[in-house]
Amino acid sequence: MADLRSTFAGIKSPNPFWLASAPPTDKAYNVIRAFKAGWGGVVWKTLGEDGPPIVNVSGPRYGAIHSADRRVIGFNNIELITDRPLQVNLDEIKQVKRDWPDRAMVVSLMVPCTEDAWKAILKRVEETECDGVELNFGCPHGMSERGMGAAVGQVPEYIEMVTRWCKQHTRMPVIVKLTPNVSSILRPAEAAKRGGADAVSLINTVNSMMGVDIDAMTPWPPVGGMGTHGGMCGPVVKPIALNMVADIARNAETAGLPISAIGGIEKWRDAVEYMALGAGNVQVCTAAMIYGFKIVGEMIAGLDAWMDEKGHRSIEDFRGLAAPKVTDWQHLNLDYVVKAQIDQELCISCGRCHIACEDTSHQAITSMVDGKRKFEVIEEECVGCNLCAVVCPVENCITMVPLADGELDKRTGIRVGGHRTWMEHPNNPMAKATRKAKYEKA
Numbered sequence: 096m097a098d099l100r101s102t103f104a105g106i107k108s109p110n111p112f113w114l115a116s117a118p119p120t121d122k123a124y125n126v127i128r129a130f131k132a133g134w135g136g137v138v139w140k141t142l143g144e145d146g147p148p149i150v151n152v153s154g155p156r157y158g159a160i161h162s163a164d165r166r167v168i169g170f171n172n173i174e175l176i177t178d179r180p181l182q183v184n185l186d187e188i189k190q191v192k193r194d195w196p197d198r199a200m201v202v203s204l205m206v207p208c209t210e211d212a213w214k215a216i217l218k219r220v221e222e223t224e225c226d227g228v229e230l231n232f233g234c235p236h237g238m239s240e241r242g243m244g245a246a247v248g249q250v251p252e253y254i255e256m257v258t259r260w261c262k263q264h265t266r267m268p269v270i271v272k273l274t275p276n277v278s279s280i281l282r283p284a285e286a287a288k289r290g291g292a293d294a295v296s297l298i299n300t301v302n303s304m305m306g307v308d309i310d311a312m313t314p315w316p317p318v319g320g321m322g323t324h325g326g327m328c329g330p331v332v333k334p335i336a337l338n339m340v341a342d343i344a345r346n347a348e349t350a351g352l353p354i355s356a357i358g359g360i361e362k363w364r365d366a367v368e369y370m371a372l373g374a375g376n377v378q379v380c381t382a383a384m385i386y387g388f389k390i391v392g393e394m395i396a397g398l399d400a401w402m403d404e405k406g407h408r409s410i411e412d413f414r415g416l417a418a419p420k421v422t423d424w425q426h427l428n429l430d431y432v433v434k435a436q437i438d439q440e441l442c443i444s445c446g447r448c449h450i451a452c453e454d455t456s457h458q459a460i461t462s463m464v465d466g467k468r469k470f471e472v473i474e475e476e477c478v479g480c481n482l483c484a485v486v487c488p489v490e491n492c493i494t495m496v497p498l499a500d501g502e503l504d505k506r507t508g509i510r511v512g513g514h515r516t517w518m519e520h521p522n523n524p525m526a527k528a529t530r531k532a533k534y535e536k537a
C-alpha cells in the first residue's frame with residue numbers, strides 16, 4: 096500500500112485531499128462529517144473581520160451548466176464569505192482541531208486592505224491553534240466590489256504588501272489563494288513569493304454569467320428581477336487551472352513555491368494530473384457540494400491503487416514529473432507526424448468523423464467507398480489534427496498513429512525523422528538568426 100501522507104507548506108495531513116474554502120467547510124457539523132469520511136484537511140470557509148455579519152441573498156445563488164446526461168459540469172455562485180459570527184467560527188475551529196489533531200485545519204481570511212485589520216484577525220485565528228491561513232485574494236463577486244478578494248488578487252503590489260504583513264504578524268504558514276481573473280497568473284504568484292508566502296493555492300472561481308432567462312429577460316440566477324456576475328467552478332474550469340498550475344511550476348521566479356491545486360477535481364485522476372504538473376496537494380469544492388463528502392473514499396482508494404500499479408511509494412515520487420514536458424508552442428517538434436486510423440470492426444458508420452473532417456477544411460475521411468457507406472482515412476489529406484477522434488462516439492475506434500522515422504508522409508511528400516521547431520524552421524523569417532546564434536554558441 097502506497098504512503099498517501101502529505102506535508103504541504105509544513106502542514107501535515109494523512110492524504111493530499113483537502114476540502115476548499117466554501118459552504119462544505121463553514122461549520123463544525125460539516126467539517127467533522129468530512130473528517131469522518133476521510134478528508135485529509137479543510138480550508139475553513141472564509142472569515143471576515145468582526146462586526147455586523149455578512150448578508151447573503153436569500154434567493155437563488157447558484158447556476159449550472161449541465162452535460163447531456165444532466166451532470167453538473169460547470170457551477171457558479173454569487174455567495175459571499177461566511178455569514179456566521181466570527182467568534183462562533185473561531186470557537187468551532189479550535190474545538191475541531193483539538194478533536195482531529197491529525198487533520199489539516201487551514202483558515203481562509205479576507206479583511207480590508209489595512210495592516211491593522213490583518214494583524215487583528217491573525218491574532219484571533221492563531222488562538223485556535225489551526226495549522227495555517229489562506230489569504231482569499233480570489234473571490235470575484237460581492238466582496239471584490241468592497242475592495243477585497245479579487246480586487247487585491249488582481250494587483251500584484253497589493254498581494255505582495257498584504258502577504259508581507261501577514262508573514263510579519265503570524266508564525267503560521269501563509270497560503271495565498273489566487274484569482275484566475277487575470278491575464279497572466281505569473282505576476283500574482285511572483286508577488287506572493289516576494290511577499291514571503293509559504294505557498295499559493297489556485298484557482299478561485301472564474302468571472303462568469305451562466306445564462307439569460309429569455310422569458311423574463313434576466314441573467315441567471317435572478318434575484319428579484321435582476322442578476323449579477325458570479326464565480327464559475329467545477330469540471331469546466333479544470334483546464335484553466337491546470338494551465339495556471341503548470342505556468343507557476345515551470346516559471347524560474349516561482350520555482351519551488353508549493354502549489355495547492357484547485358479546480359474541477361472530481362476523481363483521483365484529476366488530482367494525479369495536478370500533482371504530475373507540480374502541485375503538492377489538491378482542494379475540492381464543487382464535487383463535494385454535488386456528490387457529498389464520501390467521494391473522498393474513491394479518491395483515496397483510486398490514488399492508492401494507481402500508485403501501487405506504477406510503483407510510486409509516496410506522492411513525491413511522481414510529483415512534477417509532467418512539468419518538464421510543458422513547453423511553449425515554438426519549441427514543439429514540427430516534424431512529428433501522426434495519421435488517424437479507423438478500426439473498421441468498431442466503427443458503427445455514424446458518419447460524424449466524415450462530417451467534422453469534411454467541414455473543417457481537411458476532407459480526409461470518405462463517406463462512400465466503391466458505392467458503399469464506408470469511413471476511411473485518406474492519408475494524402477490527413478493533417479493528424481485528431482478532430483475525428485474527438486467526435487467519434489465509439490471509444491478507441493479512431494486512434495492517432497505516429498509515422499515511424501523514415502516513413503513517407505503522403506500529404507507533404509517528406510520523410511519523417513527530423514526534429515525542427517519553429518525556432519529553426521525554414522519558413523520562419525527569424526529562424527536564420529536563431530540558427531546563427533546556435534552555431535556561434537557552439
Ligand SMILES: Cc1cc2nc3c(=O)[nH]c(=O)nc-3n(C[C@H](O)[C@H](O)[C@H](O)COP(=O)(O)O)c2cc1C
Nearest residue numbers: 115116117141172298299328329358359379380381
Ligand atoms: C458556493 C461557493 C462558495 C465559495 N466560497 C469561497 C470562499 O468563501 N472562499 C474561497 O476562498 N473560495 C470560495 N469558493 C471557491 C472554492 O474554494 C474553489 O476555489 C472553487 O470552487 C474551485 O474549485 P472546484 O472546481 O472544486 O469547485 C467558493 C465556491 C463555491 C462554489
Ligand code: SF4
Nearest residue numbers: 452477478480481483
Ligand atoms: S485527424 Fe483531422 S485531418 Fe485527419 S482524418 Fe481526422 S479530422 Fe481529418
Ligand code: SF4
Nearest residue numbers: 442443445446448487
Ligand atoms: S465517427 Fe467513429 S463510429 Fe462514426 S463513422 Fe466515424 S469512425 Fe465510425
